[in-house]
Amino acid sequence: MNGKRWEYVIVGGGIYGVATAWHLSRGGSEVLLLESRTIASGASGGLGKRGVRANGRDIRELPLMRAAYDIWPSLESELGHPTGWEPVGHLRLYERHHDVGAATARARVQSEAGIPTQHLDLDAAREIEPGLSDVVLGALHCPHDGVADHKATTLGYAARAREAGAEIREGAEVVGLEVGGGRIVAVLLEDGERIEVGRDVLLLNNAGVADLLFDTFDRRLPVWSIFPQAMATEPTAEAPFRSLFGHEHRPLALKMLPDGSVMLSGGWRGRRNPETGEGETLPAAVAGNWAEAVRIFPVLEGLELVTARADRAEASCVDDIPIIDRLPEAPNLLFATGWSGHGWAIAPAVAPLIAEGARAGSAPELLRPFGLGRFGSG
Numbered sequence: 001m002n003g004k005r006w007e008y009v010i011v012g013g014g015i016y017g018v019a020t021a022w023h024l025s026r027g028g029s030e031v032l033l034l035e036s037r038t039i040a041s042g043a044s045g046g047l048g049k050r051g052v053r054a055n056g057r058d059i060r061e062l063p064l065m066r067a068a069y070d071i072w073p074s075l076e077s078e079l080g081h082p083t084g085w086e087p088v089g090h091l092r093l094y095e096r097h098h099d100v101g102a103a104t105a106r107a108r109v110q111s112e113a114g115i116p117t118q119h120l121d122l123d124a125a126r127e128i129e130p131g132l133s134d135v136v137l138g139a140l141h142c143p144h145d146g147v148a149d150h151k152a153t154t155l156g157y158a159a160r161a162r163e164a165g166a167e168i169r170e171g172a173e174v175v176g177l178e179v180g181g182g183r184i185v186a187v188l189l190e191d192g193e194r195i196e197v198g199r200d201v202l203l204l205n206n207a208g209v210a211d212l213l214f215d216t217f218d219r220r221l222p223v224w225s226i227f228p229q230a231m232a233t234e235p236t237a238e239a240p241f242r243s244l245f246g247h248e249h250r251p252l253a254l255k256m257l258p259d260g261s262v263m264l265s266g267g268w269r270g271r272r273n274p275e276t277g278e279g280e281t282l283p284a285a286v287a288g289n290w291a292e293a294v295r296i297f298p299v300l301e302g303l304e305l306v307t308a309r310a311d312r313a314e315a316s317c318v319d320d321i322p323i324i325d326r327l328p329e330a331p332n333l334l335f336a337t338g339w340s341g342h343g344w345a346i347a348p349a350v351a352p353l354i355a356e357g358a359r360a361g362s363a364p365e366l367l368r369p370f371g372l373g374r375f376g377s378g
Helices: 015-025 059-079 097-112 122-128 150-163 206-217 283-296 298-302 347-360 365-370
Strands: 005-011 031-035 050-052 090-094 118-121 138-142 146-148 167-170 174-180 183-189 194-203 223-226 230-233 244-247 253-256 262-265 305-309 314-317 323-327 330-337
Touching: 005 015, 015 031, 015 150, 015 347, 059 097, 059 150, 059 347, 059 365, 090 097, 090 122, 097 118, 097 138, 118 122, 122 138, 150 167, 174 206, 174 330, 183 330, 194 206, 194 347, 206 223, 206 314, 206 330, 230 283, 244 283, 262 283, 283 298, 283 305, 323 365, 330 347, 347 365
Parallel strands: 005 031, 005 194, 031 167, 090 244, 194 330
Antiparallel strands: 050 146, 090 138, 118 138, 174 183, 183 194, 223 314, 230 262, 230 305, 244 253, 253 262, 323 330
16 A cells, blocks of 8 residues: 555544545545444444434534434445334433523524424423433433434445445554645555645544644644443343433433443543543442433432443543644545534534545535634634
């Protein structure tokens, strides 16, 4: 491969990297994707399923989620690979009286954006999920939200990218970017290989983007790495609920997994082990996550928690939505980061827009709210 110049070089083998590789390569572009470990070895893999959720999203993301609504039901057929998509609906719960007005307003705004949403009191919410605790006052219900298997979907996109002609290299760790004439001219690998760039570099490796931009350009992004916690119970004989759950002010998300176990997540975090460099759970965070789940669904109290992990690094942004933009210092560098809690559900809609922006040299209209300019810097 030495000496070949690639039209597009993508860094990162998660959902955004492989999906964008597919959309570029199916359009006839030469694409090389570099992944330091294996496909879906980061945040696009791991325990259980992920929520495909419009409910409670940042308003700027709703048009993307509306587009994703049209893609998810047929994505498995389009990819020819399983996605685990299941439209179970989402309930965003609240317990405080002062959340009633906000819930009413959000239901209206989401519905007007093409995300059907109902504001339910506790009795109406219990018609959907009878096991809800008395501490709940009400909920926003999005019946078209659901869950999907993030690893299976990511592997499906990777398979289609390869079929379309993209080259995907696993175990290829990027350690630097070579700049010349105000653009990225090569990507440098740990083993010393230099990969020449014909057109664009796309940094889609989420938690790794900030370090590469700082090391190359001294550019500090308002993002940082986190280790989200995910837990699962033993399989249940009878599912305590069916819906996907979130909460207005508690860091809590609940969903059922195919084997009958309950998955808990939603904002509790682990830490990086200073000796191994890997993410690990914290006992207090595990206990706190579990206590909040039992508070909402008392029937869970008798279940045994069998898995708790915080081994998948993600990137979080200061305003809780991703950054998707070209870098002013090198306009042929397109990057996306800060996806934590905001990337998975919209990926099938955003990846083709990133590919479109790469070809056009400018951001499509739906991606412009996510640029660097919102921080006061171009």
